[in-house]
Amino acid sequence: MIKIHVIDGNGTASDRVFEKDSVLVGRSSRLDLTLPDRALSRQHARIFCIDGRWFVEDLGSRNGTFVNQVRLEGPKEIQLGDRVNLGSCSLQLGGKGSGSQTTSSVGSSHTLYRSAAEIASQDLSVEASDAGDDKAVLRLAERLRTLNEVHRALDQSIELEELLELILDRAFDHLRPQEGVIFLKGSDGRVYRAASRTVHGTTASPLESHSLFEEVMEKGQAALVLDAAVDQRFNQAASLISAGIRSLVAAPLLDPNGAMGMILLSSSLAIRQFTEEDMELLASLASVAAMRIRNTRLAAEAAERQRLEQEVSLARHIQVALLPKSIPQPAGYVIHGGNIPSRGVSGDFYKVIERVEGRECAVLLADVSGKGIAASLLTASLEALSAAPIEEGSDPDAVFSGVSRMLFARTPPEKYATAFLAFLDVVSGTIRYVNAGHNPGLVVRSNGETVWLKSTGPPLGLLPVASFSAAEVQLEPGSTFIVYTDGITEAENPEEEEFGGDRLLEVGVRHRDAPLPDLAAAVEREVEDFVCGVPFADDRTLVILRRV
Numbered sequence: 383m384i385k386i387h388v389i390d391g392n393g394t395a396s397d398r399v400f401e402k403d404s405v406l407v408g409r410s411s412r413l414d415l416t417l418p419d420r421a422l423s424r425q426h427a428r429i430f431c432i433d434g435r436w437f438v439e440d441l442g443s444r445n446g447t448f449v450n451q452v453r454l455e456g457p458k459e460i461q462l463g464d465r466v467n468l469g470s471c472s473l474q475l476g477g478k479g480s481g482s483q484t485t486s487s488v489g490s491s492h493t494l495y496r497s498a499a500e501i502a503s504q505d506l507s508v509e510a511s512d513a514g515d516d517k518a519v520l521r522l523a524e525r526l527r528t529l530n531e532v533h534r535a536l537d538q539s540i541e542l543e544e545l546l547e548l549i550l551d552r553a554f555d556h557l558r559p560q561e562g563v564i565f566l567k568g569s570d571g572r573v574y575r576a577a578s579r580t581v582h583g584t585t586a587s588p589l590e591s592h593s594l595f596e597e598v599m600e601k602g603q604a605a606l607v608l609d610a611a612v613d614q615r616f617n618q619a620a621s622l623i624s625a626g627i628r629s630l631v632a633a634p635l636l637d638p639n640g641a642m643g644m645i646l647l648s649s650s651l652a653i654r655q656f657t658e659e660d661m662e663l664l665a666s667l668a669s670v671a672a673m674r675i676r677n678t679r680l681a682a683e684a685a686e687r688q689r690l691e692q693e694v695s696l697a698r699h700i701q702v703a704l705l706p707k708s709i710p711q712p713a714g715y716v717i718h719g720g721n722i723p724s725r726g727v728s729g730d731f732y733k734v735i736e737r738v739e740g741r742e743c744a745v746l747l748a749d750v751s752g753k754g755i756a757a758s759l760l761t762a763s764l765e766a767l768s769a770a771p772i773e774e775g776s777d778p779d780a781v782f783s784g785v786s787r788m789l790f791a792r793t794p795p796e797k798y799a800t801a802f803l804a805f806l807d808v809v810s811g812t813i814r815y816v817n818a819g820h821n822p823g824l825v826v827r828s829n830g831e832t833v834w835l836k837s838t839g840p841p842l843g844l845l846p847v848a849s850f851s852a853a854e855v856q857l858e859p860g861s862t863f864i865v866y867t868d869g870i871t872e873a874e875n876p877e878e879e880e881f882g883g884d885r886l887l888e889v890g891v892r893h894r895d896a897p898l899p900d901l902a903a904a905v906e907r908e909v910e911d912f913v914c915g916v917p918f919a920d921d922r923t924l925v926i927l928r929r930v
Contacts, residue, residue: 828860
């Protein structure tokens with residue numbers, strides 16, 4: 383003999399005593415324990431006794447059998463007080479032949495959770511056991527008609543805000559709540575109210591519930607709360623209860639990566655109490671809505687990417703216009719320069735110009751902080767600030783002192799640039815230079831000897847007032863002068879080892895007699911081989927000058 387405490391889908395509790403060792407449970411009237419719940423199969427589960435121990439097993443039901451919220455995979459022993467859930471019904475073992483009264487959790491009897499994915503997948507077919515149930519077929523036909531209408535209504539190319547309002551329109555049309563809220567997860571993972579609505583003449587209520595969020599959004603379950611006032615998970619929410627909210631129904635907005643949000647509808651009992659059929663309809667509506675929300679978001683992201691790509695393309699076009707279209711070749715010298723951006727828009731810049739009526743050749747190479755559009759704008763500013771003093775014949779230290787001061791006044795503190803400015807006397811071969819916190823320049827002589835041209839001042843725009851000192855190096859016939867940005871020397875291989883200045887020096891020495899385009903190509907080839915396919919994190923710019 384066994385006593386079972388039964389709580390049906392309407393929250394009605396009763397005790398049933400069975401004088402047998404096997405009890406069949408399901409929707410069929412021919413079984414030992416009949417529960418009129420559409421979520422149950424006709425023969426859903428069996429409770430049976432072996433050697434004085436009681437077990438429960440699922441009989442291949444459509445929606446499964448759960449013991450203490452865990453779905454059965456096979457027969458499981460149950461103890462006094464264990465809760466067996468089938469659809470919206472709850473069973474509790476009351477003791478063998480004891481006749482004792484068993485109490486139930488009031489909260490659990492008034493709240494039902496079911497997998498939203500399973501509900502959505504069952505909408506398109508009638509369970510074989512329901513084939514002869516005309517009412518079930520009619521209910522399914524009505525739901526399919528409703529969902530078809532929802533599909534057509536939401537199948538529009540509209541903005542997300544308008545789509546959410548349209549979803550609420552359909553929820554209010556078919557489920558008639560007092561209040562509806564759509565919650566979405568933001569990019570930071572936090573949940574926010576994306577849209578809400580109330581029936582005319584009523585005020586919005588604080589419908590947030592951590593336990594509901596966890597069950598619906600984290601576990602992907604549809605939820606039905608028959609009466610929040612007697613459910614222990616909600617009856618402590620004084621603001622909700624005081625607003626008269628009693629019945630709730632919720633469903634997750636699921637996409638392949640999980641729940642992106644949820645739809646929550648509420649009502650006072652004076653207006654209506656939601657049913658399991660309402661929960662199923664909302665779960666199906668949420669499935670359609672989630673697909674439309676995801677598509678709308680993807681379309682918006684694609685449009686934003688296209689806009690950014692267009693901006694990057696325009697910025698790159700502007701920056702390319704700043705780079706030399708041709709490089710002067712003073713008598714007795716050859717000069718080569720090139721720039722390869724890492725992200726479409728480079729933070730590097732170089733220029734080569736003749737000045738002082740052709741007696742000098744100026745080489746400027748700079749690397750501004752940051753990447754992308756912001757870097758290209760700072761590059762344009764640097765070019766504009768340096769153009770006049772260079773062309774007017776100012777000394778390199780004076781050029782950088784003025785540019786640094788103006789750049790500091792015009793940009794945020796985190797914006798600055800490293801730069802190398804060299805003035806070549808084409809008659810004597812003397813190079814007078816200033817290195818503003820940049821990578822050392824390199825001179826490779828015809829006999830393979832090398833000289834590093836180190837920093838002679840801080841980066842441009844880093845300090846309100848900065849001083850720079852000029853230095854000189856003699857470029858003899860056959861010597862090569864190389865300036866570059868850290869995109870070359872700081873390029874990393876899969877082991878996160880940098881290419882480094884020593885490898886650049888080795889390439890320069892090995893190819894010191896090669897034509898300059900071949901020397902530049904050798905540097906790029908060595909760097910490419912070194913990184914072994916690791917994406918470049920920075921732009922690569924190289925300017926080479928040789929006295930012939």
